[in-house]
Amino acid sequence: MNIRSIMFCIVAILSAPTLAVADEKGPLLPPPDNAVTEPLASHLRINGLDMRAVQFHVGAEEERLRSYFVEACAKLGGSYTENQLRNEHIQGCITPPYSLATQWHMEGESAYGTLSSLRMDQKMERDPLPADLPLPSNASVLQDVETTDAGIHGRVLHIRADSPAKTLRSTLKNALIVQQWQPAPAMRNNPSVISMNKGNRHLDIVIGEDGTDNSRLVVVLDQR
Numbered sequence: 001m002n003i004r005s006i007m008f009c010i011v012a013i014l015s016a017p018t019l020a021v022a023d024e025k026g027p028l029l030p031p032p033d034n035a036v037t038e039p040l041a042s043h044l045r046i047n048g049l050d051m052r053a054v055q056f057h058v059g060a061e062e063e064r065l066r067s068y069f070v071e072a073c074a075k076l077g078g079s080y081t082e083n084q085l086r087n088e089h090i091q092g093c094i095t096p097p098y099s100l101a102t103q104w105h106m107e108g109e110s111a112y113g114t115l116s117s118l119r120m121d122q123k124m125e126r127d128p129l130p131a132d133l134p135l136p137s138n139a140s141v142l143q144d145v146e147t148t149d150a151g152i153h154g155r156v157l158h159i160r161a162d163s164p165a166k167t168l169r170s171t172l173k174n175a176l177i178v179q180q181w182q183p184a185p186a187m188r189n190n191p192s193v194i195s196m197n198k199g200n201r202h203l204d205i206v207i208g209e210d211g212t213d214n215s216r217l218v219v220v221l222d223q224r
Helices: 003-014 062-075 165-178
Strands: 036-039 043-046 049-059 079-085 088-095 098-107 110-119 140-149 152-161 193-198 201-209 215-223
Touching (some): 062 079, 062 088, 062 098, 165 193, 165 201, 165 215
Antiparallel strands (some): 036 049, 043 140, 049 110, 088 098, 098 110, 140 152, 152 215, 193 201, 201 215
């Protein structure tokens, strides 16, 4: 699961109106002719909404590529939107019932990014959190990303908790052990990351400070 690409994809989607995808064959903004593309996952769901996404890279001049996607949206008869987050270009194209988006950035003379498709009329369906993931009662899920690819089911949760990071790291580690999770060898070399295994599942949790008494967590679950 390419977490960096998925997170950029979330940014692109959240920068457009809240919409979703009905099937994995939904339309995409067309990539340039010489672009190399690859599906981001065989199945992708963000915050309970199914969507289609591919990653791409292409040799291109920055302004020329930006103009290419502007013109592509115009050819589709869509309503164009544009945002920029640091060095990331986020271009949207609303063509009811779909919201199309591309997010990309330059690395040298090449552009790297994603193309995504989200549909307006889908009902949000969030899967319940695993029963053996003992999150604190004051935790709130900000983002929930699920992927299925090559027999691997992955889930990335971005969570906020009203507890200091140091305290939360200790209590969460102990609570996971109670739930029969076993510390992974990698955790010995990186105590800032909770890394555990249970059967055919692997869990990584990174906890950071969010102000004086709050924390932000990134939880990554893989099941093979």
